[in-house]
Amino acid sequence: MAWDAAGGSATLRDVAEVAGVSASTASRVLNNGGQGVSNDLSVRVRAVADALGYVSNQAARALRGHRSGVVLLASDPRTSSIAAMAAGMEEAGRERGVSVSIAAVGPDADAHLAVLRILRGMRPLALVVTSASFVGTESARILPELEAAKREGANVVFIGEHEYDFPAIRFDDVQIGRTVAAHMATLGRARPAILTSQGHPAIEGRTQGFLEGLTARGYDGESIPVESSEVSRAGGYASTNRLLRRRERPDMILAGNDVLAIGALHALRDADVEAPGDVALSGVDDIPIARDLTPALTTVSLPFLEAGRAALALALETSMPKDVHLNSTLVTRESA
Template identity: 50%
Template sequence: MSERAIGDVNLQEVARVAGVSASTASRVLNGGSKRVSSDLDQRVKAVADSLGYVPSLSARALRGRRTAIILLVNDPRTASIAAIAAGMEEAGRAADVVVTVSATGPDPQARLAAIRTLRALNPKAFVVAASSLTGPGVSQEIHDELADFQRAGGGLVLVGDSDLPAPAIRFNDYESARVMGAYMGGLGRRRAAILTADHPALQYRTEGFLHGLASHSFRPQDVQVVECELSRQGGKAAALELAGLQTIPDLVLAGNDVLAIGALGGFRSAGLEVPADLALSGVDDIPLAQDVLPGLTTMAFPFMEAGRRALRLALAPSSPSEPEVHLRGALVVRGSTLPAIS
């Protein structure tokens, strides 16, 4: 990594004028485990000052002492990822480590290239959103690259569900969804539908919804399950599909808040009112969930706490037991769900 300075003076120039090797100059100016004599230390620093050399802070931070923790995600713009990053940054400040977020994008080959590039910066650990390790086209090469990073002494922590062997922060999607299903099933409505997507967490939530609904005598085969794109537009399209059925559901459980908020707009455009015509719920408790009208009933997951825990696991000595932390959601009831009017 090249180190440039004001006046285009680099480390090699400082070393030449001081009559030392570049590695010796680097130990004096950038720190390192090996020490130099007091005379050499003073000579190199004096030359650096006289030439106006300014070392690269990024090189110092990312090399040698491994002080950086990198959060790897597909898309950092989602509310849950933003909260996880905020929790990591808060814990990182307390631990005197640098936390940075890298958006690797949806393309697996681009993701692999990004991981290899980031490894060259010598971070202390990667914290990886498990959603970036699953899905179409994710190659074994990505798993192998992260496993090789671990073998080389780097830390690895997963956030979410993955079969990669590493310490993990997991959200109890199934049990949290079961609680939501039980709540929704108890509203006295009888025509249930679930909005879901091709995503591991949402598949677990669908199973939990069905279990919770079953505690109120809903049969799984009678529940309409609609798989859609994991976006607001996907939720809206799914809602319009349900609104066009001969028998319209009066109870809709969405796999996350993004789908639910999209569905809210879809039902409204179809002339259906929430909660008068149907009750609607989501999962995650993103900030917008309390701002829409009516406010969205949801399960609140502690994403900031997940970030804090992930950072602490990343800094912990490696453990053969591969510890896991399981975090459960809390039911938040708002205006989108009311009991059926008898």
């Protein structure tokens, strides 16, 4: 038995032999979601497939010699930002005669890997990866799959900040944070606080910008409380409650995105703390509900539709592609 791990030419029978299972069991795990197979056995088969570089080749046989379509990978395709990116990609794809599809990569590394192996077998023209889809996953396991897809001829492009060797559509999250901080510093408030999420590249960049911007305007960066949570309404709510229990309650909160800010707004309301009277509040992203909140949320509008169009163009680039940097716009509303 021989295989080329780098080229992904291991067969299903190779995987089954090394994992000590039947070919039908390996197929159920790798091609049919593991239905009827125990979790321990599924983990073993996937680990072997990962080690051998196995790729489902049913679609590859059907499309041998051809590449088709660009795929957007996202952890949750239902979010407004992902929907806007997808719309931009689809618009640009229609103009260039290229089909665009969306793949939900799932909540963990195993699900992510399973989707990527299927996609590699389908031989796409390119994969567009949202940086947020890497949050909470084991990127060290996933990156080799993207690198293998690139070796096999598929361009790989990211949307958002990342540290990997792939071109990207970038929003400059640090500068976004500085812009928000510059505005919030004009409000005459003395006790700023920040809501962030560790491990989220965009929000971590914005947090760095918040601190740099506030420090540049005379605030003591060392004394600014920074509360971290998952990126959810519940996370923002819990972090804000922790801030409100501090001996010196903050009088302005800079949230790393609008979802955290919405959680903060609910926590303030439940604690009978008025926004913006007692606590000014800002977010980032300008999701559709931001303008309909009470008070309407001060935030930063990001060009997600334009990002999708730019990502499609970058994904089809045949020369050495360069990063594309997009501008954002501060939107001031009643919350700050």
